Amino acid sequence: MPFLKSVLKQYDLVIDKLELPDGVRERLRHPKRSLVVSIPIEMDSGAIKVYKGYRVQHDITLGPSKGGIRYHPNVNLEEVTALAMLMSWKCALMQLPYGGAKGGVCCNPAVMTLKEKERLTRRFTSEIIWAIGPEEDIPAPDMNTNMQTMAWMMDTYSMLKGHTSLGVVTGKPLVLGGSLGREEGTGRGVFYMVGEAAKIMGKELKGLTVAVQGFGNVGSTAARLLFEQGSNVTAVSNSKGGIYNKNGIDIESLIQHVSENKAIADFPNVEIITNEELLTIDCDVLIPASIEGQITRYNADKVKARMIVEGANGPTTPEADRILCDRGVSVIPDILANSGGVVISYFEWVQDLQFYFWKENEIQQRLKAIMTDIFSSVLSMSQEKKIDMRMAAWILGISRISEAQELRGLYP
Numbered sequence: 336m337p338f339l340k341s342v343l344k345q346y347d348l349v350i351d352k353l354e355l356p357d358g359v360r361e362r363l364r365h366p367k368r369s370l371v372v373s374i375p376i377e378m379d380s381g382a383i384k385v386y387k388g389y390r391v392q393h394d395i396t397l398g399p400s401k402g403g404i405r406y407h408p409n410v411n412l413e414e415v416t417a418l419a420m421l422m423s424w425k426c427a428l429m430q431l432p433y434g435g436a437k438g439g440v441c442c443n444p445a446v447m448t449l450k451e452k453e454r455l456t457r458r459f460t461s462e463i464i465w466a467i468g469p470e471e472d473i474p475a476p477d478m479n480t481n482m483q484t485m486a487w488m489m490d491t492y493s494m495l496k497g498h499t500s501l502g503v504v505t506g507k508p509l510v511l512g513g514s515l516g517r518e519e520g521t522g523r524g525v526f527y528m529v530g531e532a533a534k535i536m537g538k539e540l541k542g543l544t545v546a547v548q549g550f551g552n553v554g555s556t557a558a559r560l561l562f563e564q565g566s567n568v569t570a571v572s573n574s575k576g577g578i579y580n581k582n583g584i585d586i587e588s589l590i591q592h593v594s595e596n597k598a599i600a601d602f603p604n605v606e607i608i609t610n611e612e613l614l615t616i617d618c619d620v621l622i623p624a625s626i627e628g629q630i631t632r633y634n635a636d637k638v639k640a641r642m643i644v645e646g647a648n649g650p651t652t653p654e655a656d657r658i659l660c661d662r663g664v665s666v667i668p669d670i671l672a673n674s675g676g677v678v679i680s681y682f683e684w685v686q687d688l689q690f691y692f693w694k695e696n697e698i699q700q701r702l703k704a705i706m707t708d709i710f711s712s713v714l715s716m717s718q719e720k721k722i723d724m725r726m727a728a729w730i731l732g733i734s735r736i737s738e739a740q741e742l743r744g745l746y747p
Contacts, residue, residue, distance in 0.1 A: 338417045338627050338628060339413040339414070339416055339417040341417075341628070341652050341653060342417040343420075345653050346363075346733075347360075348726070349730055352722070352726065353730060353734065353737075359737050363394065363423075366391050366416055366419055367392050367393060367395060367400075368391070368392040368466065369390075369412065369416065370389065370391070371389055372387070372389075373387060373462075374386040374388050374440060376451065377454065379448050386440050386442050386455060387440070388439070388440040388441075388462060389412055389415045389437075389438055389440075390436065390437075390474075391418075391419040391436060391437055392419065392436045392472055393416070393423045393435040393436060394736060396434060396743065397426065397427060397432055398431075398433045399432075399469070399472055399473055400419075400435060400471075402418065402435055402475065402477075403418075403474065403477025404439060404459075404475070404480050405437075405438070405439040405477035405479060406442050406444045406479040406480055407442075407444075408441060408442065409441075410439035410440060414439070414627075415437045415438060417627075417649065419435050420435060421435065421648055421670060422434075422435030423435030423736065424729055424732035424736075425670040427735040428670050428732035429678055429705065429709055430709070430735070431681050433677075433681070436474075438463070439478075440455060440459055445479075452484070453487055456484055456491070457487055457490075457491045460488045460491040460492055461491060461495060467492065467503060469500060473680075474488060475505045481506075482506060482518070483508075485504045485506045486511055488503070489503055489512075492504075502684050505680035505681075505684055505687075506680065512683070514679055514680075514683035514686055514692070515692075515693070515694065516682075516699055516702070517676075517680065517683055519556040520678065520702065521552070521556070521675045522553045522554070522556025522560070522646070523560060523675050524672070524676065525553060525556075525644055525675065526556070526561060527675070528710065529543070529545070529561060529566075529622070531710045532642040532644055532665070533619075535665065535714075536619060536642060540561065540566050542567060543566040543619050543620060544567045544569055544617075544618040545561055545618055545619065546568075546570040546621050546640065547572070547646075548572050548613050548614060548624060548650075549624035549626075550589075550593065550624075551573070553624045553673065554571065554622065554624035555590055555593075557624065558571060558622075559586050559590060562585075562587065567582075567583040568583060569582075569584065570584075570608065570613050570618070571584060571586075571613075572599070572610045572613045572625075573599055573625075574625070575599065575600070576607060576608070576609055576610065577607075577608045578599055578600065578605035578607060579607075579608045579612075579613070580604060580605045580606065584602075584605065589602055614630060614634055615634065616639065616640070618641075619641050620641070620642045620643070621638065621644075622643075622644050622645075623645055623646060623647050623650035624650075624673075625647050625650070626647055627647060627649035627650055628650070628652060630643070630655045631652045631655050632654035635651075635654070635655035635659050638659065638662075638664060642664070642665050642666075642667070643659070644667045645666065645667065645668055645672045645673060646669075646673050648669050649669060651666060651725075656723065656725060665723075667724055668725035668729075670728050670729070671710060671713055671724070671728050674706065675706060678702055678705055678706065679698060682701065712731060713728045713731065714727075716730065
């Protein structure tokens, strides 16, 4: 099922539960604004190449829209629209003063030079500049973008506006108004949610068996923090495949191995497995932290994990959710589990607006307090209404937006 169709199907299921008026259903079903731009840039060879870029602002009822920018060959308007909608529910669930947005450029950054990526980023920023800003829409890093990308965006915006604007993007380098803890924020949030999942299972983090699909920033951070607490990370993977060791993988050594531009498959004392096989590893917790649509009706019945903590956006389809629920496999949904990044992005934005910056231990304490508090709210609703945690999380997020829309009214 296409990603947007899958997200809308889940949305319809939630709206049916909420019994909201048709007008509210229809209003939240569509993004407020969708921007498609052409991005012509000069390649290092001197040739001119035109890329296609997107920025979708789904909702701004609660505040300026917020969401990442991704660079990937498969970026398209439907994917960005689905991700923007998920960001709306996520920000509302986490009680942040934001609406949801997402952006991206259809390109292959792996074959582009640093200068080509800089020209692409600056031209893209100039094309969407009228739609972004500290009080309008605040981009952040996502797939294949990073602190450097955000620095280019911030500089381009600032040059065109005639003054330095720290709050236009988050995920920036520290020297340009970035926040301590931002780079590992999403992975740390996943780590906190695994800790809450362990409590539900009556287990400690020490000795907990974990499999992680996706060893990028989110997956590697979560795996490292779990490894440091004594969890037994038995399997990890990236886009090229995975590795398995029933006795556990030394995650710190693996991170060093990968940082030296070595393949995961070359790591010693492991079995080679596929990404599909990783999803069916026998473990306490499975963390899908790669891309959407990984757990489907075709493999959900083979998942052996007791709990799934979604590090990626939309890794589980609605059909798979039903199968997992029937089998007693609990899922901590993406809009809760991977919200650490946007929470710390909010902290960064606040610090930029105040020109006052916090210490890292304070940021981590605030993040943990917010995420564990929202986890408790989602779990309580799940138990009270006898619904799964995804349904509970979506209900809480959508209810907050619909209540705000009712209070604000409809202009004109």
